[in-house]
Amino acid sequence: MKFTQGLAALGAAAVIALYGQASAKTLVFCSEGSPEGFNPAMYTAGTTFDASSRPIYNRLVEFERGSTKTQPGLAEAWSVTEDGKIITFALRRGVKWHSSKTFTPTRDFNADDVIFSFERAWKSDHPFNKVSAGKYPYFDDMGMGKLLKVIRKADDYTVIFELNNPEAPFIANMAMDFASIQSAEYAAAMLKAGTPEKLDLEPIGTGPYALVSYQKDAVIRYKAHPTYWSGKAKIDDLVYSITKDASVRWAKVKAGECHLMPYPNPADLDAIRKDPNVTLMQSEGLNIGYWAFNTEKKPFTDKKVRQAMNYAVNKQAIIDAVFLGAGKPAINPIPPTIWSYNTEVKDYPYDPAKAKALLAEAGYPNGFETDLWAMPVQRPYNPNAKRMAEVIQADLDKVGVKAKIVTYEWAEYLKRARAGEQQTILLGWTGDNGDPDNFLNVLLGCDAAKTSSSRWCFKPYDDLMQQARQTSDIAKRTDLYKKAQVIFKEEAPWYTVAHSVVFKPVSKKVIDFQISPFGHHIFYGVDIKE
Amino acid sequence: MLRFLLTRLALIIPTFLGVTLMTFAMIRLVPGDPILLMYGERTVDESVYQKLKAEMGLDRPILVQYASYLNDMAHGNFGKSITTRTPVLSEFVTLFPATVELSLTAMTLAILIGLPAGIVAAVRRNTAFDHTVMGASLTGYSMPIFWWGLLMILTFSVWLGWTPVSGRMAVKYFIEPVTGFSLIDSYLAGDWSAFKSALHHLILPACVLSTVPLAVIARMTRSSMLEVLNEDYIRTARAKGLPPWRVVGLHALRNALIPVITVIGLQVGALLGGAILTETIFSWPGVGNWLIESIRRRDYPVVQGGILLAASIVMIVNLMVDVLYGLINPRIRKGH
Numbered sequence: 001m002k003f004t005q006g007l008a009a010l011g012a013a014a015v016i017a018l019y020g021q022a023s024a025k026t027l028v029f030c031s032e033g034s035p036e037g038f039n040p041a042m043y044t045a046g047t048t049f050d051a052s053s054r055p056i057y058n059r060l061v062e063f064e065r066g067s068t069k070t071q072p073g074l075a076e077a078w079s080v081t082e083d084g085k086i087i088t089f090a091l092r093r094g095v096k097w098h099s100s101k102t103f104t105p106t107r108d109f110n111a112d113d114v115i116f117s118f119e120r121a122w123k124s125d126h127p128f129n130k131v132s133a134g135k136y137p138y139f140d141d142m143g144m145g146k147l148l149k150v151i152r153k154a155d156d157y158t159v160i161f162e163l164n165n166p167e168a169p170f171i172a173n174m175a176m177d178f179a180s181i182q183s184a185e186y187a188a189a190m191l192k193a194g195t196p197e198k199l200d201l202e203p204i205g206t207g208p209y210a211l212v213s214y215q216k217d218a219v220i221r222y223k224a225h226p227t228y229w230s231g232k233a234k235i236d237d238l239v240y241s242i243t244k245d246a247s248v249r250w251a252k253v254k255a256g257e258c259h260l261m262p263y264p265n266p267a268d269l270d271a272i273r274k275d276p277n278v279t280l281m282q283s284e285g286l287n288i289g290y291w292a293f294n295t296e297k298k299p300f301t302d303k304k305v306r307q308a309m310n311y312a313v314n315k316q317a318i319i320d321a322v323f324l325g326a327g328k329p330a331i332n333p334i335p336p337t338i339w340s341y342n343t344e345v346k347d348y349p350y351d352p353a354k355a356k357a358l359l360a361e362a363g364y365p366n367g368f369e370t371d372l373w374a375m376p377v378q379r380p381y382n383p384n385a386k387r388m389a390e391v392i393q394a395d396l397d398k399v400g401v402k403a404k405i406v407t408y409e410w411a412e413y414l415k416r417a418r419a420g421e422q423q424t425i426l427l428g429w430t431g432d433n434g435d436p437d438n439f440l441n442v443l444l445g446c447d448a449a450k451t452s453s454s455r456w457c458f459k460p461y462d463d464l465m466q467q468a469r470q471t472s473d474i475a476k477r478t479d480l481y482k483k484a485q486v487i488f489k490e491e492a493p494w495y496t497v498a499h500s501v502v503f504k505p506v507s508k509k510v511i512d513f514q515i516s517p518f519g520h521h522i523f524y525g526v527d528i529k530e
Numbered sequence: 531m532l533r534f535l536l537t538r539l540a541l542i543i544p545t546f547l548g549v550t551l552m553t554f555a556m557i558r559l560v561p562g563d564p565i566l567l568m569y570g571e572r573t574v575d576e577s578v579y580q581k582l583k584a585e586m587g588l589d590r591p592i593l594v595q596y597a598s599y600l601n602d603m604a605h606g607n608f609g610k611s612i613t614t615r616t617p618v619l620s621e622f623v624t625l626f627p628a629t630v631e632l633s634l635t636a637m638t639l640a641i642l643i644g645l646p647a648g649i650v651a652a653v654r655r656n657t658a659f660d661h662t663v664m665g666a667s668l669t670g671y672s673m674p675i676f677w678w679g680l681l682m683i684l685t686f687s688v689w690l691g692w693t694p695v696s697g698r699m700a701v702k703y704f705i706e707p708v709t710g711f712s713l714i715d716s717y718l719a720g721d722w723s724a725f726k727s728a729l730h731h732l733i734l735p736a737c738v739l740s741t742v743p744l745a746v747i748a749r750m751t752r753s754s755m756l757e758v759l760n761e762d763y764i765r766t767a768r769a770k771g772l773p774p775w776r777v778v779g780l781h782a783l784r785n786a787l788i789p790v791i792t793v794i795g796l797q798v799g800a801l802l803g804g805a806i807l808t809e810t811i812f813s814w815p816g817v818g819n820w821l822i823e824s825i826r827r828r829d830y831p832v833v834q835g836g837i838l839l840a841a842s843i844v845m846i847v848n849l850m851v852d853v854l855y856g857l858i859n860p861r862i863r864k865g866h
Contacts, residue, residue: 028701034823036613044570132615135582141572197615216624217815219701239701243813247680251688252695409561411828418573429571451573 024236025528027510029521030249030258031240034217037132039200040177041121044137049177050521051240055209055222056098057180060089060114060159061171065525066514068286068338068434070175074109074206075159080472084166085149089114091157096227097183098210100202102193105185109206111153116184118144118151128187132200138178138432166470168477169435176433181206208233208524217242234527250505253278259507259528262521266324266383272505281504283515284337286431288330288439289381291372291392291495292453297423299370304362306492309424310348311355313395313495322388323498330496332485334439337517338431339474340481345489347496355399367400373417373425377410380519381428381500388426388497418451425453426497431518436481441465444488456493538852542845549841550603550834554596557825557833564588564612564828586612586830599834608835613827618835622817626839627710628698629816632808633801635732636739641794644744648751648790652759653778664752667745675804679738679811686734693734696813700727735812739804743797750793754786761785788859795851799844 033047040053053059062073075089095109120128121136122145139145147170149162163170173179186204190196203211206229209222220240224233241258243249246265252258254275264272272280293300293309300306315329331347334340359367374389375382382388389405396403403424408416417425432438442448445465449457461484468480488494506513511527565574565582583589587598602609608618644667651663687695694700698712703724705715713732716724758764759782767777806818817840824832 026702037615044568044572130585133582133585133612135568135578137569137572137574140575140578141569201616213704215707215815216621217819218628218698218813221704241697241701241813242815243696244819245811245813248683248696248811248813251683254688255691255695257695257697257701411562411566414571415563415566427571448573 025234025530026237026239027235027260027523027526027528028239028241028258029523030243030252030261031220031521032242032246032249032262033244034242035214035220037200038203038211038214039132039182040180041117041136041139042132042200046519051220052203053177053180054207054520054522055238055524056203056205056207056211057182058095058206059175059177059179059181060091061175061179063175063434063516063518063520065522066516068431068517070172073175074114074181075174078171080171084168084470084472085163087161087163087170088154089159089161091159092229093157095206095229096225097186097206098204098225100204100210102198102202103186103189103204105183105204107185109181109183110156111159112156112184113181114159115151115153116187117179117181118148120182121178122148122151127191128196128199131196136178138176142173142176142178142432144173168469168472169433169437171472172433172435172438209238230524233524235523238523253505253507256507259510260513260521261505262519264503264505266326269326269503272503275505277508278505279508281506281513281515283502283517284328284335285380285500285502285519286335286337286434286517287381287428287499288333288335289327289379289388289426289428289497289500290330290333290453291497292425292427293493293495294420294423294425295454295456295493296420299362299364299368300423302362303491304358305364307348308355308358308362308399309396309401310492310495311351311358312399312401313392314350315347315497316350317395318388318391319498321391322382322384323500324383326383326501326503327498328501330498331489333444333488333494333496334436334481334485335431335499338434338436338439340436340478342482342485344482345485347489348492352395352399359399359401364400367396367402369402369404370396370423371406372396372403373406373408373413373422375410375413375426376407379428380430380502381498382426383500385426417453420455422453427453428497434517436477437465437469440481440484440488441469444493454493456491458487458491458493461487461491534856535853538849542849545845546838546842549838550600551596553834553837554599557828557830558592560825560828562828564830567828568613588830603835603838608839609831611824611829611832613824613829613832618832619839621820621832622836622839624707624710625815625817625820626843627707628712628814629802629805629809629818631711631713632732632735632739632814632816633798633805635736636801637743637794637797639736639740640743640747640797643740644747645751645790648748649755649778649783651748651752652755655756660752663748667748670741670745671749673741675738675741675807676811678741679735679808682734682738683811694727694731696731696811698728698731698814699724700731703727735808735814738811739801739808742804743794743801746793746797747790750790751786754789755782758782758786784858788855791851791855791858795848798847802840802844 035048035051036043036045038052040049058074060073060075061070064071074092074095076092077090079088091111097105099105119126121139147163147167149164151161153159183204187199190198208225208228210225212221212223214220222238224236226232243252246263247268249261250264250268253261272278293306295301319327319329332342332345372389372393375385393403393405429443443452444456446457446462449455464480464484468477471477502519504515509529513526516522565579610617647663651660654660683695686693705719705724708715708718712728716728764777764782767781805816806822809816809818821836
């Protein structure tokens with residue numbers, strides 16, 4: 001305790017010396033890894049977004065803190081035409097950019113910045129398209145290239161997006177990290193100086209924090225943006241202390257070296273709960289772990305077989321053995337935190353006798369042989385796929401189905417799965433934008449069936465998906481998605497396993513940190529007790 | 531001596547080529563595609579995939595890729611990381627001082643403790659001291675470093691609160707890196723409390739990393755000393771009536787040191803290996819940590835360049851050891 005107090009006193013003294021402000025507040029976040037870079041459009045890892053898009057940049061639309069709902073960001077308001085194809089954003093005025101040693105902005109944020117940020121990823125002849133290796137995984141994955149028809153400005157504070165077809169989740173997509181807005185003026189200055197890559201290496205944003213310094217694998221320092229459009233952040237100095245080992249992260253929180261940490265080791269949870277100086281926050285993750293059946297391969301072409309699999313496996317045993325209690329049994333393919341979740345859908349109960357009966361009806365009274373692919377890596381939606389596969393294998397054995405567990409190196413696993421080599425496979429998904437379409441259509445729609453793990457394309461279901469994409473009426477979409485979940489359960493292309501529970505040990509000194517359903521770590525709005 | 535040096539230098543070239551071939555082949559033999567790993571569960575469009583592959587030069591025949599890699603190396607061009615887009619050499623130069631600082635401290639600790647412990651154990655053979663030193667060094671050698679590191683953190687940092695848990699300096703100090711050595715940089719900045727903090731942070735990881743070399747050095751010194759102490763010239767020295775410290779400290783030690791120095795040289799390579807684990811546990815921003823991450827991401831340029839750079843350092847150290855060896859023992863440099 002003395003050590004902690006001494007540390008805090010020294011910390012305060014150092015910060016005062018550094019910035020000459022008596023009230024400077026510092027928050028130390030023990031992050032789990034180094035960011036891959038500082039341009040969020042080029043990466044997919046949450047660790048990278050936590051260090052780049054969330055403190056440094058803004059988007060036209062933002063997610064409300066601690067929720068999947070959208071709210072105005074750099075756009076104060078927007079309107080969508082009746083046919084859903086033209087979206088007009090009214091931009092916020094007076095938004096200031098950060099400045100650095102190499103760049104001092106001469107103007108506020110405006111429509112040119114929006115056009116620059118999207119065209120960079122979209123148009124292969126754009127001068128910045130190939131800078132910093134030129135890969136835009138989310139832009140590609142969300143199908144933005146095919147969706148966008150034209151982006152134009154009506155005036156400096158009005159941007160119009162014309163789409164090739166209506167896309168209901170478009171507004172939510174604009175709140176995603178890849179849609180962060182970079183400065184066109186900074187880009188032009190760097191291009192002129194012959195160092196275009198500095199745009200991505202030494203970021204200038206409009207966000208609540210400006211990057212001060214980054215020491216690879218060690219520490220990232222940010223300083224509150226004094227003229228942030230939504231008001232200066234309460235924490236003056238934000239420090240990410242990069243600590244890769246989960247047990248060491250916990251040791252640092254315990255010793256008072258960090259205020260907050262992500263991804264604790266399940267084995268440490270008991271000790272964390274007992275610590276009087278720490279609150280263990282928890283919430284359901286925006287994810288789904290599933291066991292998919294390749295509906296193009298026998299015997300899984302038969303709905304009865306897929307239903308039999310659903311009856312044959314004991315879900316609670318998986319939650320206990322694999323998630324060690326930190327999971328919630330999944331009924332629908334979307335987590336309950338997403339709007340349109342259908343609470344009326346009932347899960348298949350664990351009933352081996354019923355499974356056997358269904359198998360007999362389908363013409364497999366003595367069962368059959370199948371493969372069962374298990375991922376080689378730990379993912380948020382599946383902490384131990386091999387263990388999960390073993391539990392499933394044992395249950396299948398009881399109904400006469402002999403499953404052979406198969407695994408490959410992660411990239412190879414995904415590649416082969418996309419080619420449809422598997423009969424059954426364990427996989428999962430973490431939501432990107434909180435829109436039901438991001439699960440129900442991206443994973444199960446007919447467009448996805450060419451590469452999806454179940455290769456399931458069922459017209460009545462897909463029709464609902466397409467109708468839901470064409471309208472922005474939430475009530476109407478909710479209704480369509482609820483119907484789709486009923487069809488999904490009946491057709492059973494997956495055995496829905498679980499939604500994981502996310503834990504965050506937070507020092508009691510931290511005020512008003514909120515767990516984001518997306519797993520983001522956002523420090524704007526957070527305060528700290530002196 | 532010059533001829534000896536030239537021969538040793540000439541031998542470096544095939545070793546160097548061997549390392550390039552090994553790293554190039556090994557990282558490609560391991561399954562895993564850097565582009566697919568980058569996209570994860572997300573689908574990558576075939577045209578985008580082909581475009582990225584071409585940009586990374588991975589669409590060319592494997593031999594062409596190897597030849598171009600060798601050519602780049604020969605021109606001192608280590609390429610850019612495919613993840614961070616920063617030059618491999620600049621990443622290495624930023625991170626390597628941290629590894630050197632940790633390894634040097636660990637090696638110094640290992641020599642300062644291991645050498646005297648081995649000598650005393652040899653002189654007092656079969657005493658309680660000997661058995662304790664040998665028992666402890668065997669334990670140290672067999673200890674899994676990951677577990678040992680965590681145990682040290684829990685004891686000294688969490689329970690006793692004597693040392694910080696991890697990192698190189700308390701986050702409140704913000705010293706611009708000049709040399710990359712936190713001790714030197716904080717000294718140059720004239721910030722004594724930062725210097726103390728850096729030293730404080732260095733103790734625990736250095737102790738953990740020194741465990742294996744310390745054990746090896748102590749055991750090697752002991753057995754080498756025992757062998758030498760039975761030699762005729764030692765008996766002669768004793769018969770001449772020389773004081774025991776001169777017999778042991780000058781006559782015996784100089785000869786006993788030869789194998790010990792070889793072992794120390796070889797331990798430099800082992801230290802880099804051990805540093806990978808130690809750096810991970812103590813969040814020490816060195817090259818070990820960096821290489822592991824790059825292997826995981828199949829960041830070919832980093833793995834190829836980084837390992838080559840690290841291997842070059844090990845080769846240079848071993849060359850220096852060989853030269854030192856020649857200086858200590860004239861029989862070697864004269865080719866006897």
